[in-house]
Amino acid sequence: MTPVVGVDVSKSFSVAFSYLKRNEPLGGSLTFQHTNEGFTEFINLLKKTEVAANQKPSIILEPTGHYHLGIMDLLQKNNYNVVLINPLVSKYERYSTLRRVKTDIIDAQKLGEIYYKLELQPVSYQTDELFRIRFSTRTLSMISKNISLLKTRTSGILDIIFPYYKDAFYDSYCKYSIELLKSFPSAKSVLNTDKEEILDRLCFIYNIKDRQAVRVNNKLNQLLEAALKCPIEQDVYDSHVHSLLTLLELIEQYQGQYSSLQKHISESICHRKDYNILLSIPGIGEILAATILSEIGDVNNFDSAKKLVAFAGIEPSVYQSGKFKSSQNKISKRGSHYLRRSLYIAVSSQLRKSSRCDEIRDYYYKKKTEGKHHNVAMIACSNKLLRIIYALLTKQEYYYQ
Structure with missing residues (x-):
């Protein structure tokens, strides 16, 4: 023994x-x-x-x-x-x-x-490479959550001092929008500034030398319209402006760190065959593939797909005692929530019309026709996707339909 x-x-x-x-x-x-x-x-x-x-x-x-x-x-x-x-x-x-x-x-x-x-x-030991990548992907997830939190708080302040700003920018947190907000953080600051000065600032931000360019003039008109919609009597406090500028700087920093770490992860794992196998599945991009692979580790540690599903915490729980058998059982959620979240995001992507993954999309609508709730169908698809991933990794084969 x-x-x-x-x-x-x-x-x-x-x-x-x-x-x-x-x-x-x-x-x-x-x-x-x-x-x-x-x-x-x-x-x-x-x-x-x-x-x-x-x-x-x-x-x-x-x-x-x-x-x-x-x-x-x-x-x-x-x-x-x-x-x-x-x-x-x-x-x-x-x-x-x-x-x-x-x-x-x-x-x-x-x-x-x-x-x-x-x-x-x-x-089986995970390679040092997968250990490092898992730390990186989890750090990336943390940065993403922080960016979302900062954007939520920034939106709250904008609703107070510049409520219609989003009419001028579809993405209020792109680099052009952030630079413009640093110069004109409120509706009053826009209305109290000469149009020519705003136009000069827009040309600088968009790196356009021609003041007659359609792009900057359209953006100027949209910004002025958004500012005019705001209540004139609304007070703007220095604390609001200071908080907004601080949040914008933090968002910029986090976005830069996110892009840098994302590039580092892609360069560190791109040579692996198992990584490229995951990339062959429609709906799974570079970061999702790196996250899923690093969370699973060595797939040979799992004797069956069922054990990998349990590790992800997406297997249905069972409760039965005597003559009673529960018909409403939640998933166990006892595994890696990073893996579980990544699978859910991948399935959400595969359900889009632009996705080429008919297998998962058809399975989702099959569950819906059976009367399943959206969330139940999504978990069922996540379960199926993980079984597909297990089969591909163990056989070292690329995905094809």
């Missing part, structure tokens, strides 16, 4: 407990700091276990945020097999006894017992 070492991971230290075989521990627990000295102590415990069992031990631990990554890297460099267990599984096993005792040492012991009880298998 394979020896195993259970590791309960914390931020600055971890606790390890070694088993030679089931119900046969090797000494007591080891608490080691996440330092060079602490990692040396941990490796010595692994070597001691290897000598006593005449076999390299497997290591079981929970993927606790980013705290486990240092230990994973250490184990990878020393060629140890690692078993990652979902914290929900270990929590269920921990509460399967009548005793309600929880310590780091007991948690490390329980992880070793779970290894033998569930007969878990080691996972």
Whole structure:
């Protein structure tokens, strides 16, 4: 029987407990700091276990945020097999006894017992490349959320000091609009400024030397019309203008960082075949492909498409007791919400008329004709798309209809 070492991971230290075989521990627990000295102590415990069992031990631990990554890297460099267990599984096993005792040492012991009880298998290491890309795509998602929040707050201020500004610009947050708002942040500032000065500013922003150009004169007329629609008696406070200018600067900065990081992600992953396989699916662009691939990691860690669907948290939950069986079951939402969100966005794109993905679109309308709600049909399509992705990645084939 394979020896195993259970590791309960914390931020600055971890606790390890070694088993030679089931119900046969090797000494007591080891608490080691996440330092060079602490990692040396941990490796010595692994070597001691290897000598006593005449076999390299497997290591079981929970993927606790980013705290486990240092230990994973250490184990990878020393060629140890690692078993990652979902914290929900270990929590269920921990509460399967009548005793309600929880310590780091007991948690490390329980992880070793779970290894033998569930007969878990080691996972394949993700490449350093996929790890880096996953951090980048998650950072990109965070920046995108911040941009959306800033735009919402900016719109709120514009509704107060320049409510009809959006009539002049379809995209109020393009680079031309932001530059114009910096110069004329309110309707009153437009009306109190000479037309020639506004025209000069528009020519500078659009990099047009001809003052008679149709584009800048049309934009001038649209801006004046938007300003005239605003209530004349409406007060504009300095605090509103200052907040607006601050938000616009932040939006500019975030948009620049977003574009830079987006380019970096595309350049870092474009050479991978599995990435290009995902790009062959209609409705999946560069960032979605990078996000989906980095969140899945090594597809060989999943024995079936069903397990990958569970990892994404889009499998339907089941509740049945006695004669009762629930007919309204929500999805589990116990997996990667980044992967789940990316699949939902991809399906939304595939439902557009311009998309070439008839397979997903036909499946959506099939669910709708069955009387399913839009959200239910969308999740069903996300489930189907993920199964398609699993089949393509495992077979290393490109998508075709």
